Structure formats: structure tokens, C-alpha cells
Amino acid sequence: MPAPEDDLALLEQAARAAGRIALEFWRQDPKSWEKPDDAGPVSEADLAVNEELHSILVGARPDYGWLSEESEADPARLDAQNCFIVDPIDGTRAFIAGQQGFSHSLAVARGDRIVAAVVYLPVSDLFYTAFADGPALLNGAPIAPSDHPIRDARVLTYRAAAEPRHWRGNTPPGFRREFRTSLAWRLCLAAEGKFDAALSLRAAWEWDIAAGSLIAERAGAAVTDRRGQRMRFNSPRAMVDGLIVAGPRLHGELQAALRS
Known part of the structure; x- marks a missing residue:
């Protein structure tokens, strides 16, 4: 079984590829439409990124399950020991509007726990990473939350x-x-x-x-x-x-x- 660090390296590779594809569509008036049941918008970029992520991730780990906002539900994931959980473009409304604040969200679940994770904002090149028992990093530097109380937080x-x-x-x-x-x-x-x-x-x-x-x-x-x-x-x-x-x-x- 791959170590969480190895899964993280794979997620990093996939996130970079996702960013390259998303930026090809960004501010180029991509086709978009509303999903059924008021489930929000989707664009041709979401689907292109989803296809690339599936190719890279499942191609490298064919025994892992797959859970993505832009894929049909696959009940086989529930029996998989490991599962990719991805949002090809998180913040699709911002993406369609040409705003910078969209991201690619990629994770590996082992059982019911997340063991490797990447959140990547390609426009500003912000790359957040973490793996189980390792540090959380932003562009390679450690990060930490504030210690602010509730008043004026x-x-x-x-x-x-x-x-x-x-x-x-x-x-x-x-x-x-x-x-x-x-x-x-x-x-x-x-x-x-x-x-x-x-x-x-x-x-x-x-x-x-x-x-x-x-x-x-x-x-x-x-x-x-x-x-x-x-x-x-x-x-x-x-x-x-x-x-x-x-x-x-x-x-x-x-x-x-x-x-x-």
C-alpha cells in the first residue's frame, strides 16, 4: 500500500495538471450550464479537469475508489480501502465569472480518514498540502491557525x-x-x-x-x-x-x- 507521502506526491502532480487545464479555459468564456435540482453551475472546464484527474489518479492507483463532484456516483468506492475524493473546480461560480478565487481540491481517504491532501489555487499559485502525521504547508512553508477569541474574530x-x-x-x-x-x-x-x-x-x-x-x-x-x-x-x-x-x-x- 502506498505511504501517505507517496499519495501526496501523486496528488501534487495531478493538481498541477488540473491548474494548467483550468487556466486554458479561465476568462475564455467557457460553456457553462446549471445542473439539475438546483445543484449549481458546471462548466466545460470542470469536466475537462475531472477527466484529467481521473486519468492521472486512477491510472496510477486503479484499486482506489473515486468520488468526484463531476462523476456519476460509483458505489464500489464504499468497498475500497482507499478512495480519491476530489472537486475538480471548487468555486465554479467564481471561475465562470473570471475571478481568481477558485481551487482544485484533491484528497485520499484511507477508511474514513483523510491521509493526503492538496488544495491548489492556480491563478495565484497557492499550493496547500498535508499528509497524515506530517506538516501542513503553503508553498513549502509551515502554516498555523490564529489564537484569536470569538470577539472580533x-x-x-x-x-x-x-x-x-x-x-x-x-x-x-x-x-x-x-x-x-x-x-x-x-x-x-x-x-x-x-x-x-x-x-x-x-x-x-x-x-x-x-x-x-x-x-x-x-x-x-x-x-x-x-x-x-x-x-x-x-x-x-x-x-x-x-x-x-x-x-x-x-x-x-x-x-x-x-x-x-
């Missing part, structure tokens, strides 16, 4: 998460809400301390958060679902019950402030 989340109904005493805590389109990048920004936390009270697709969750964990952040439970991956639903990613102190304060 900069929290990456969507507008509805700050509504009083979600918080004890009907009063949202005094954090400052900000937003980035790519959920994978939000986790990495919390991991490197540029923001103090990433928060979602909605169920999140595994392909959006698998890579970022390991990067944040290896950076030293506390990483759980919205109820404070350990995240588990390659599940039948391919979803996690929300997320709280922050330095240990802020994570505890956010968890205590949320309604159960």
Missing part, C-alpha cells in the same frame, strides 16, 4: 450562519463575517491564520472539504462537524454535517455559542 461563512436563530440567547456572537467562494480555500485560510475560522451550519459535500480538513488539522486547528464530532469521509451520503474549523480556543467558543 474574522470568520469565513455565509450570511445566514450569523442569524440569531443559530446562536444561544438569540444573539449571534461578536465575530466579523467574511466570505470566499471556494469552501476548500476557506478551510485553508483558517489553517494559515489569515482568517480565524471557517464555519458552515449546512451539510457540506465531502469533495468540498476533504482536502482542506486535513490541511487545517495538520496545521493545528480543531476540525469537526457542526456538532463537534470528528469528520468521517467516503460515507454513503458523501456529506458531513456542517463544519467548525478554527484554533482550539475559538473552536470551543464557537461550539459553546451555537444552539445544539
